[in-house]
Amino acid sequence: xxxxxxxxxxxxxxxxxxxxxxxxxxxxxxxxxxxxxxxxxxxxxxxxxxxxxxxxxxxxxxxxxxxxxxxxxxxxxxxxxxxxxxxxxxxxxxxxxxxxxxxxxxxxxxxxxxxxxxxxxxxxxxxxxxxxxxxxxxxxxxxxxxxxxxxxxxxxxxxxxxxxxxxxxxxxxxxxxxxxxxxxxxxxxxxxxxxxxxxxxxxxxxxxx
Numbered sequence: 001x002x003x004x005x006x007x008x009x010x011x012x013x014x015x016x017x018x019x020x021x022x023x024x025x026x027x028x029x030x031x032x033x034x035x036x037x038x039x040x041x042x043x044x045x046x047x048x049x050x051x052x053x054x055x056x057x058x059x060x061x062x063x064x065x066x067x068x069x070x071x072x073x074x075x076x077x078x079x080x081x082x083x084x085x086x087x088x089x090x091x092x093x094x095x096x097x098x099x100x101x102x103x104x105x106x107x108x109x110x111x112x113x114x115x116x117x118x119x120x121x122x123x124x125x126x127x128x129x130x131x132x133x134x135x136x137x138x139x140x141x142x143x144x145x146x147x148x149x150x151x152x153x154x155x156x157x158x159x160x161x162x163x164x165x166x167x168x169x170x171x172x173x174x175x176x177x178x179x180x181x182x183x184x185x186x187x188x189x190x191x192x193x194x195x196x197x198x199x200x201x202x203x204x205x206x207x208x209x
Contacts, residue, residue, distance in 0.1 A: 057206035064198050068097045069114050074137070079207055090200030091191045098189050101126070102136035104146055108176060108183050109165040110158050125152040140185050147182035171195075 065075050082092040097103065102118040105126055111117035118136040120126070126133060127147050128140065140146060148158060162178075170176045173189040 054206070054209075057202045060199055060202040061206055064094075064097070064196075064200070064203065067114070067196065067198075068100065068103060069118060070097070070137075076207075079203070090204045093203065094191065094194050094196065094198075094200055095188055096139065098194050099139045099141070099185075100136060101128070101133060101138040101140060101146070104140055104174070104183075104185075107171050108146070108174060109162050109168065109170070110148060110181075112161045112164055116157070116161070120157065125149055125155060125158065142185050142187050144185045145182055146185070147180065153181055 061075070065072070070078070078096050079089075079093055082089050082096060085092045098107075102114060102121050105111055105121060106114045106117035110126075111120055121136045121138075122134055124132050124134045125148060127149055128138065128144055130145075130147075132149065148155075152158060158181075170183070171189060171193050173185065173187045173193050175184040175186045177183060
């Protein structure tokens with residue numbers, strides 16, 4: 001699956017907020033937002049464009065895409081799936097993205113960022129219900145058990161991440177077993193449990209035009 005491989009700090013600067021794409025660096029003074037909180041590019045510091053309507057909706061979509069690390073075609077696929085599902089489309093869209101395996105492993109603290117979680121999943125470090133799964137977009141469901149493979153439990157990247165993110169908290173919809181390095185999906189996350197500063201209704205309005 002294609003992915004963005006360019007500089008990620010400029011994505012945070014474009015959106016004007018931390019998207020937490022570089023793990024530990026995002027919590028340090030080295031963070032690009034801390035040092036240069038203006039849009040990237042030659043005129044980023046001086047050009048202050050006033051956005052309205054379509055521009056605001058587009059920025060909201062780009063923000064969510066970049067947070068979860070998906071490209072346009074894949075994101076549109078998630079939106080179309082959310083439209084076909086009973087419920088509030090915007091909320092369902094976020095639930096689908098939140099249930100991606102790479103996001104779940106990040107939420108559990110097995111990686112310091114979603115890009116790192118994606119790489120760890122691709123390298124086969126995790127199982128779902130006892131079977132190895134190396135597809136970052138794999139969608140977990142209530143009752144699934146996600147665990148670090150036995151052969152990967154001493155992997156330096158995973159151990160370092162668990163130590164680094166300790167104390168940031170695990171979402172309520174995931175039942176975490178730190179000793180067993182595993183977790184059970186207790187339920188589909190509610191909107192209140194998806195702690196993201198986004199207005200998903202703007203994305204629905206954008207795609208509905």
